[in-house]
Amino acid sequence: MSIEVIKPGALSTFQDLGRVGHQHLGIPVNGVMDERAHRLANALVGNAPTVPTLEITLMGPTLRFHEKATIAFCGGNLDCQLDGQPLFSDCALEVPAGCDISFGTRYAGLRTYFAVRGGFSIEPVMGSASTFARGGYGGHAGRPLKKGDMLFTQESFTCRSASLSLETVFAEDVLLSHDAPIRITPGREWRYFTANARRTLEHETYQITAQSDRMGYRLQGPVLSLVARREVVSEAVGFGAIQVPADGRPIILMADRQTTGGYPKIAHVCAVDLPRLAQRIPGDDVRFELVDLAEAQRLFLSQERSFAQLAHWCRA
Structure with missing residues (x-):
């Protein structure tokens, strides 16, 4: 065809x-x-x-x-x-x-x-x-x-x-509304950011800039500062990692991200909220909500059970 x-x-x-x-x-x-x-x-x-x-x-x-x-x-x-x-x-x-x-x-x-x-x-x-x-x-x-x-x-x-x-x-707590905060978990370098930076990420509003694409979403908003300048060895990065370059403006890595990165990672977007983030456009506001790893895993497993039920339904 x-x-x-x-x-x-x-x-x-x-x-x-x-x-x-x-x-x-x-x-x-x-x-x-x-x-x-x-x-x-x-x-x-x-x-x-x-x-x-x-x-x-x-x-x-x-x-x-x-x-x-x-x-x-x-x-x-x-x-x-x-x-x-x-x-x-x-x-x-x-x-x-x-x-x-x-x-x-x-x-x-x-x-x-x-x-x-x-x-x-x-x-x-x-x-x-x-x-x-x-x-x-x-x-x-x-x-x-x-x-x-x-x-x-x-x-x-x-x-x-x-x-x-x-x-x-899908379960209601997996989907949430379009405007609900994007759920995140602490990143590898979370503890190296100032207490003010961690509070800022949780409570302030950021905006997706025009310099955003399938590789990453650059955010405009309050600067996120480290306690002290720190060199980070480049390592593998995943979909949803929130890196913070020297200017303090966070970047969320998306589907076409590079394979490794050396910027400190303050947080990671939970897998269940990546689809909601992917539907945001430049100019949209983004707010974050911190959850622990256990909650992120629970939401992920709930989503996977729904996918399994969907596959069973389609084969029936």
Whole structure:
């Protein structure tokens, strides 16, 4: 089945759960920014969670389907339409041959995840279909979509598909509202920051700057100071690490982060809140709430149980 890119959108790239096992070679993990939306979109059309989806950012593409297909999209509300008629998210939809799927006004969030039953046909690079645009590999020719690109999907198969929503799949304390504080745990160098810096991170408001992308979110707000100047040996960094460079302005590392970093890490964003953070746009305010490791682990395990139930539901 073929899909023609009529308009490419601002940043439309194929992503999956990431390129794991290669960080020791300097290869970034990449992958989706909002894992919950990605996995839900795949589940709705009967795909495995490892199947790549099209991550659509801010201004979406127009895609022409040359054969009929079953699709789903989840995440931010970017006004998805079928030949000019609005479509509902969080459900499986049939697209007739010759129709156009387009995205218009951003109503909420920043990213939506577009899945096709059977999955997109993409040659893996180091075990992943994720696009790493800076490196020029993965996804579709190692870059965002362009006008005239032809996309192909795998042969579709019979499966269960229906309507779902995040609220029906995940516990309330996993999701929280869009504007709720982002939950964090103390980082490796937490104790090396001043008491005032630690209080500031917990109680003050920061803003996502325009210098933010899939690699990291730079924050504007009160400066975070160390007790004393300290040299930190570079080490592996993870999705959600909050590093503080010499200017005291925190940076949250995201999906396309580098493999190692040498800035002090004051905190880490809890895994369950990374999807909410991924839907924030430059200019949005961000507040933080400190939780302990046990609570972060409890929330993570709750989310994983929900993913397991979702997979069982889709196989039933």
